[in-house]
Amino acid sequence: MVTPALAASLLSPAPATAPSATPPVGRIHLSKAEVTEVEEAYVLDALRSGWIAPLGPHVDAFEAEVAELVGVAGALALSSGTAALHLALLDAGVGPGDVVPLSSLTFAATVNAVVYTGARPVFVDSRASDGNVDVDLLVDAVDTLRSEGHRVPAVLPVDLLGRCVDYTRLLPAMDRRGVVVVEDAAEALGARHAGGGAGSFGRSAAISFNGNKIMTTSGGGMLLSDDLELLARARYLSTQARHPVPWYEHTEVGYNYRLSNLLAALGRGQLERLPSMIDRRRAIRARYAEALAPFDDVRLLGRSDGDTDADDNCWLTTVVLDRPGATVADDLVTALTAADIEARHVWKPMHRQPVFACDRAFVTGGSDELFRTGVTLPSGASLRDDEVERVVDELVGYLGR
Numbered sequence: 345m346v347t348p349a350l351a352a353s354l355l356s357p358a359p360a361t362a363p364s365a366t367p368p369v370g371r372i373h374l375s376k377a378e379v380t381e382v383e384e385a386y387v388l389d390a391l392r393s394g395w396i397a398p399l400g401p402h403v404d405a406f407e408a409e410v411a412e413l414v415g416v417a418g419a420l421a422l423s424s425g426t427a428a429l430h431l432a433l434l435d436a437g438v439g440p441g442d443v444v445p446l447s448s449l450t451f452a453a454t455v456n457a458v459v460y461t462g463a464r465p466v467f468v469d470s471r472a473s474d475g476n477v478d479v480d481l482l483v484d485a486v487d488t489l490r491s492e493g494h495r496v497p498a499v500l501p502v503d504l505l506g507r508c509v510d511y512t513r514l515l516p517a518m519d520r521r522g523v524v525v526v527e528d529a530a531e532a533l534g535a536r537h538a539g540g541g542a543g544s545f546g547r548s549a550a551i552s553f554n555g556n557k558i559m560t561t562s563g564g565g566m567l568l569s570d571d572l573e574l575l576a577r578a579r580y581l582s583t584q585a586r587h588p589v590p591w592y593e594h595t596e597v598g599y600n601y602r603l604s605n606l607l608a609a610l611g612r613g614q615l616e617r618l619p620s621m622i623d624r625r626r627a628i629r630a631r632y633a634e635a636l637a638p639f640d641d642v643r644l645l646g647r648s649d650g651d652t653d654a655d656d657n658c659w660l661t662t663v664v665l666d667r668p669g670a671t672v673a674d675d676l677v678t679a680l681t682a683a684d685i686e687a688r689h690v691w692k693p694m695h696r697q698p699v700f701a702c703d704r705a706f707v708t709g710g711s712d713e714l715f716r717t718g719v720t721l722p723s724g725a726s727l728r729d730d731e732v733e734r735v736v737d738e739l740v741g742y743l744g745r
């Protein structure tokens with residue numbers, strides 16, 4: 345039972361930890377969510393308003409605010425980024441017998457969404473500079489597959505680690521071929537390319553609010569598009585394909601994919617603070633860049649490319665060690681883990697995953713090379729300066745050995 349005393353203690357601000365001369369030593373996380381009184385106020389409002397049921401005013405406002413930020417006509421709040429990808433692919437007419445070329449260097453969710461439709465993925469390799477899909481190779485894959493008689497209704501480029509694909513070249517090429525572009529912008533909210541926001545480039549796009557992303561609803565996602573009819577149809581499919589009549593009437597199989605009002609409230613708090621959270625991640629990246637500058641064979645992923653750093657949302661800063669050996673990334677991850685610092689390999693390419701071993705791939709070796717040499721570093725907005733310095737010390741010490 346919640347007694348009045350317990351309720352009061354829950355509502356009072358969290359006790360401030362006393363500043364100490366020697367910072368506490370503890371595990372440093374890769375991308376821990378940061379929540380403040382801003383989020384508390386939004387969630388409390390949702391609770392007190394009585395809108396506990398799914399849907400409600402925070403959902404509507406959250407959709408409008410994200411659509412405005414990205415620069416699209418509308419948005420549909422969903423239970424995950426994967427759900428958004430699934431609905432986007434269904435809209436593109438993807439189904440059994442089709443193939444969908446996509447980035448091999450990605451999280452499994454991108455591929456899983458293709459498989460949910462009954463289609464099969466075809467993996468396309470990445471550029472070594474930023475890890476994003478090689479656009480020429482993607483175009484080549486579409487043409488080759490079509491010349492062999494495959495149906496290719498859509499492609500699924502991924503804005504890797506918060507940096508947009510080269511849509512300036514990709515969109516006209518797919519337009520000419522009549523191929524729908526679905527943008528997986530799950531990691532890229534707040535990033536930009538050629539003046540447009542990540543999530544505004546395909547016919548539709550998915551973003552994710554999973555716990556470790558640039559902002560979170562503790563779990564959730566959104567489908568974005570300029571096509572309001574597309575969004576209306578996705579909205580209908582995401583609520584069990586219920587027809588708007590007084591009884592339950594169904595002519596199609598639907599999904600239970602909507603985001604709740606409570607989680608949308610949390611998202612609105614996070615969205616309000618998104619610019620400052622991105623600024624913090626950018627400052628952390630700048631510190632890593634400065635510390636790594638003396639090492640000729642070490643670079644940060646994305647920096648050797650033409651896009652400006654301001655276009656990047658700096659979600660996860662990734663260090664690439666251009667050094668020989670099969671276990672370059674492995675050894676660094678092991679060393680940082682031993683110092684209680686969470687660091688991870690970049691995504692293991694999907695064409696290397698046992699579950700997709702029998703699927704087709706167009707490879708040049710770019711993603712394999714990044715998997716061998718790339719490590720994502722702690723990048724969360726809640727990292728303190730002394731924690732960043734601890735990572736820098738371990739990293740520089742390791743590299744100089």
Ligand SMILES: *Cc1c(COP(=O)(O)O)cnc(C)c1O
Binds near residue numbers: 531
């Ligand atoms: C996180 C992620 C997804 C899936 O988003 P969820 O909200 O976890 O379902 C899809 N694609 C990429 C590239 C991701 O990083």
